[in-house]
């Protein structure tokens with residue numbers, strides 16, 4: 001569906017500044033080559049493509065960006081950040097946008113996206129890295145959906161893609177210090 005034309009009264013740079021600061025990147029360096037668009041594995045499921053989101057950020061279109069499905073469809077795979085010739089860290093931008101959205105109480109249109117997001121964060125808090133089985137169990141319990149995809153889980157298990165036991169990083173304290181209250185017991189976003 002064609003997007004409505006933007007009506008800009010004046011250019012507010014504060015949103016872009018905030019995103020750049022949180023993402024530790026300079027989105028102004030983007031020259032819209034669309035390499036990230038062409039390599040993002042989830043672009044078809046997004047309402048705005050990654051470079052379009054970046055352009056909207058630079059144009060100060062905060063409401064549109066924070067309400068987009070794109071920021072929650074992004075899985076943070078880093079493909080875009082790796083390929084960008086301008087070293088724009090798009091994955092970090094998406095993460096910053098999710099953070100700002102939740103701080104402002106802008107919830108994703110699909111609630112399960114937030115449940116999944118928090119399941120991943122909780123797993124990282126606990127082990128210092130994601131443990132797939134732990135993420136799946138957390139997600140399914142919170143989503144009250146215990147039995148769908150059991151066949152996929154079994155296939156992953158048979159192919160040894162699903163470790164039963166988690167492994168912890170050595171410096172768990174350092175990882176946990178990245179979370180809001182620094183001890184890994186803080187609430188995840190939106191809970």
Ligand code: SF4
Pocket residue numbers: 029030031032033034035036037051054080083084085086087088090
């Ligand atoms: S790859 Fe980099 S420069 Fe190219 S459109 Fe994406 S963010 Fe912009």
Ligand code: SF4
Pocket residue numbers: 039040041042043050073074075076077078079080081090091094
């Ligand atoms: S990090 Fe997000 S935007 Fe970038 S390629 Fe992966 S899914 Fe797409």
